[in-house]
Amino acid sequence: MQSQLTIAIEDIDRAPNAKLLRFTGDLDATNVEDTLSKIMGFFENGTIFLIADFTNLRYVNSTGLGILLHFAKVAKDKNGCFKITNINENVYEIIEIIGATPLLDIYDDVTEAIKALA
Amino acid sequence: MERISYSPETVMLRLSGHLLSENDIKSVRKEIEKIEQQTEVKCLVSDFSEVTAISPEVIKLFAQCQADLKSHSQEMLLTGLSEEIELLMNSLNMDSLLHNHLSKDVQLEEYLWSHDLKTEEINCSLPADILYVPAIRQMAQRYLLQKGYSDKDAFHVETIIDELCNNAIEHGSGGNADDIGVVMWITCSHVKIIITNKISPSKVKKINSISQQLNSAGVDPHSTRGRGLLLVKMLANEVTVNHSESGTSVHVTKVREG
Numbered sequence: 001m002q003s004q005l006t007i008a009i010e011d012i013d014r015a016p017n018a019k020l021l022r023f024t025g026d027l028d029a030t031n032v033e034d035t036l037s038k039i040m041g042f043f044e045n046g047t048i049f050l051i052a053d054f055t056n057l058r059y060v061n062s063t064g065l066g067i068l069l070h071f072a073k074v075a076k077d078k079n080g081c082f083k084i085t086n087i088n089e090n091v092y093e094i095i096e097i098i099g100a101t102p103l104l105d106i107y108d109d110v111t112e113a114i115k116a117l118a
Numbered sequence: 119m120e121r122i123s124y125s126p127e128t129v130m131l132r133l134s135g136h137l138l139s140e141n142d143i144k145s146v147r148k149e150i151e152k153i154e155q156q157t158e159v160k161c162l163v164s165d166f167s168e169v170t171a172i173s174p175e176v177i178k179l180f181a182q183c184q185a186d187l188k189s190h191s192q193e194m195l196l197t198g199l200s201e202e203i204e205l206l207m208n209s210l211n212m213d214s215l216l217h218n219h220l221s222k223d224v225q226l227e228e229y230l231w232s233h234d235l236k237t238e239e240i241n242c243s244l245p246a247d248i249l250y251v252p253a254i255r256q257m258a259q260r261y262l263l264q265k266g267y268s269d270k271d272a273f274h275v276e277t278i279i280d281e282l283c284n285n286a287i288e289h290g291s292g293g294n295a296d297d298i299g300v301v302m303w304i305t306c307s308h309v310k311i312i313i314t315n316k317i318s319p320s321k322v323k324k325i326n327s328i329s330q331q332l333n334s335a336g337v338d339p340h341s342t343r344g345r346g347l348l349l350v351k352m353l354a355n356e357v358t359v360n361h362s363e364s365g366t367s368v369h370v371t372k373v374r375e376g
Contacts, residue, residue: 001249001252001253002252003252026252028251028252029248029251029284030251059276061277061281062281062345062348062349065345090270094349097353098348098349
């Protein structure tokens with residue numbers, strides 16, 4: 001059975017081309033395709049500033065991490081951003097082990113990330 | 119006298135009735151000698167709860183057996199001693215036996231677990247389809263949390279199982295119900311995991327891929343490949359790979375940290 005993952009979408013005040021995405025669940029090989037198409041849809045529609053809130057993202061595996069890196073690259077290529085916030089300790093450790101921390105735009109919380117949009 | 123295999127490393131001898139005669143001594147001695155020769159046995163639990171009478175000679179025999187087992191790095195525990203037998207042991211200065219007596223309020227299971235004398239096993243098979251993997255990894259994580267492992271250690275094991283199962287599925291070409299085997303042996307101090315791809319090497323797309331990736335120095339973070347096995351290598355304490363006609367198995371040991 002596919003791992004459960006929901007992404008709640010919120011507008012960001014005074015940032016028309018930006019969205020806040022709240023992830024809940026696990027991101028792994030079983031739901032990575034759906035997640036990829038959802039997020040790429042934003043980029044393709046001109047919403048190129050994305051902030052991901054990982055407060056309730058419990059688990060990410062290497063496949064999930066792969067698409068996060070992909071989003072970061074696509075955002076950069078489009079002069080946008082893909083910011084990640086509120087990563088739990090376990091997930092952060094995985095990102096560190098892979099050596100991906102310099103490649104991702106990581107913030108402690110959503111407020112900081114939104115400030116950085118300006 | 120009844121011998122019970124409590125777990126791979128613990129044997130129980132359930133004693134009963136009168137233990138008074140020379141024959142009783144010989145029977146007990148014979149059983150304990152067999153256990154001494156089984157190197158995988160770490161602990162002998164002698165259950166005295168149904169013993170109605172015991173001679174000083176048999177008690178001294180137990181003390182001798184305890185010392186012999188200790189010389190083989192094996193432990194003897196006693197359970198179910200009646201007050202009378204305890205008094206008799208006291209009068210014979212059998213401190214070493216009494217010291218290893220588990221009183222009634224000590225749960226044997228918990229004692230064995232906390233002293234690393236009990237291994238629990240989870241053994242399952244799944245088809246070579248990634249949709250089955252989340253259930254296995256989440257089950258492993260929850261089970262370890264229940265056994266008192268830290269959130270971090272349980273997460274590490276979950277990640278190891280996830281990455282190795284996904285790798286086994288990616289490199290196989292099965293379609294059968296028991297393509298992937300997952301075995302976990304869990305003790306208080308560590309977890310051993312074996313993930314087996316039961317597909318014949320002649321059908322596997324890249325037979326040496328897993329060995330090569332595990333042995334490589336690292337992975338380019340920009341790369342789309344190889345992160346999973348790097349994670350396994352970094353999270354585990356030991357990783358070995360075995361190839362045979364019956365499939366490929368990856369053996370991992372993860373020592374409990376927290």
